[in-house]
Amino acid sequence: MLLTYQWLNIFIVEGPIIPFISLLNYQCAAIYANDFGCSLKQLGVRECIQEAQNWIYGDTYLILDRPMSSVVDFIAKGLQVHLDWAVQRVQYGTHGVKLHSSDGLIVTADYAILAVPVTILQHGVITFNPPLPKAKLDAIQSIGMNNCVKVLMAFSDRFWPEDMFDVVCTNCFLPEIWITQYPSTSNHTDGRAPLGKFIVVGFMAGEVAAAASRLPEAEVIRRSLSQLDEMFGQVSQKAEYDRSGYCHGIKVDPLNDIPDRSKDLHNFLTRDHVLIPREYVQCPRSRPASAFFQGGCVVNWEKESFVRGGYTYPSLNAHGARFALAEPLQKRVFFAGEATHPGVNPCMQAAIDTGRRAASEILSLDVSGRL
Numbered sequence: 001m002l003l004t005y006q007w008l009n010i011f012i013v014e015g016p017i018i019p020f021i022s023l024l025n026y027q028c029a030a031i032y033a034n035d036f037g038c039s040l041k042q043l044g045v046r047e048c049i050q051e052a053q054n055w056i057y058g059d060t061y062l063i064l065d066r067p068m069s070s071v072v073d074f075i076a077k078g079l080q081v082h083l084d085w086a087v088q089r090v091q092y093g094t095h096g097v098k099l100h101s102s103d104g105l106i107v108t109a110d111y112a113i114l115a116v117p118v119t120i121l122q123h124g125v126i127t128f129n130p131p132l133p134k135a136k137l138d139a140i141q142s143i144g145m146n147n148c149v150k151v152l153m154a155f156s157d158r159f160w161p162e163d164m165f166d167v168v169c170t171n172c173f174l175p176e177i178w179i180t181q182y183p184s185t186s187n188h189t190d191g192r193a194p195l196g197k198f199i200v201v202g203f204m205a206g207e208v209a210a211a212a213s214r215l216p217e218a219e220v221i222r223r224s225l226s227q228l229d230e231m232f233g234q235v236s237q238k239a240e241y242d243r244s245g246y247c248h249g250i251k252v253d254p255l256n257d258i259p260d261r262s263k264d265l266h267n268f269l270t271r272d273h274v275l276i277p278r279e280y281v282q283c284p285r286s287r288p289a290s291a292f293f294q295g296g297c298v299v300n301w302e303k304e305s306f307v308r309g310g311y312t313y314p315s316l317n318a319h320g321a322r323f324a325l326a327e328p329l330q331k332r333v334f335f336a337g338e339a340t341h342p343g344v345n346p347c348m349q350a351a352i353d354t355g356r357r358a359a360s361e362i363l364s365l366d367v368s369g370r371l
């Protein structure tokens with residue numbers, strides 16, 4: 001089985017083509033692997049081909065004009081939904097299913113569909129009685145799901161071309177950025193004023209996300225601003241941030257002197273936390289991102305305890321594993337969720353398709369419980 005980046009190097013091998021290989025590797029890493037939520041060397045060629053052949057949803061980006069929760073609320077209409085009900089143990093047999101919660105509550109059912117992220121199964125958050133068969137355990141371990149980190153930055157002014165939406169940045173701190181613009185009036189119900197109406201989102205996955213997770217959040221934002229300054233500012237030299245910065249007039253080292261707030265989720269960092277040097281703020285032409293920055297935050301998906309990562313990717317040596325993961329247990333426990341889709345993996349379509357598939361598996365059982 002070949003890794004995707006080995007495959008690139010086999011086909012383009014010698015002499016002056018070497019710089020081209022590096023460029024191609026960088027581009028594939030930023031465009032292809034980062035979008036799959038992983039690094040290039042984690043992608044399997046066979047799994048990528050299977051994914052590409054099964055993708056039937058076209059190339060159009062669908063951008064919601066409302067939060068994702070509105071989709072969930074729509075689908076959940078008329079259903080009885082229990083929130084804050086974390087499953088800790090699944091007991092199953094020919095009689096049916098018992099779900100035990102972490103608070104000691106029990107729900108009894110004829111059938112259950114389990115749609116938790118594969119990381120929850122990998123980390124043994126849910127135990128099974130009887131234990132999962134070996135084929136299922138092997139499948140769980142072979143499907144890869146990495147971390148994803150989003151950097152959200154709000155600006156008081158737009159400093160990019162008006163029609164710009166998405167930029168893939170090869171060999172950069174942020175491999176991809178996209179733009180979101182909100183209306184100037186905002187109907188915030190919690191009384192908080194929006195930080196700025198021009199939002200840039202930076203997206204990192206795989207090893208890049210792992211490296212960013214080890215940095216203090218303020219440093220992640222500093223490096224992101226530095227990249228945007230370099231991309232959009234009129235500077236002749238590389239727009240590196242100096243390692244030092246000033247906070248309330250005192251010179252500090254951002255890697256050591258600023259308390260690391262990354263253990264808390266979704267903390268908003270203002271200009272003071274990020275330590276933007278005063279001379280940068282005064283130079284909107286050369287350093288527009290630093291000058292117009294209002295505040296931002298870093299969302300680290302590994303720290304969301306019920307998700308523990310981004311989404312699964314076409315993983316090396318995982319061929320067939322998604323079928324094994326989707327296999328029901330004693331025709332009582334069924335599996336859904338994007339990780340169980342044999343074709344399209346890391347997206348909403350996969351999640352919805354597999355929910356339908358699992359529901360139809362239960363509906364197609366005859367009264368004796370045969371599939």
Ligand SMILES: Cc1cc2nc3c(=O)[nH]c(=O)nc-3n(C[C@H](O)[C@H](O)[C@H](O)COP(=O)(O)OP(=O)(O)OC[C@H]3O[C@@H](n4cnc5c(N)ncnc54)[C@H](O)[C@@H]3O)c2cc1C
Nearest residue numbers: 086087115116117120148306310311337338346347348351
């Ligand atoms: C940063 C990021 C960007 C993305 N961008 C896109 C995009 O642009 N387009 C797109 O289509 N997809 C995108 N995705 C992927 C998309 O969000 C997922 O593919 C989709 O949410 C998977 O759905 P799912 O139902 O399989 O899993 P999830 O949506 O993760 O749902 C699993 C549910 O299980 C619950 N759970 C976990 N443990 C337990 C437990 N012990 N007991 C009870 N419940 C539990 C969780 O709370 C969660 O509600 C993105 C994902 C990330 C992280």
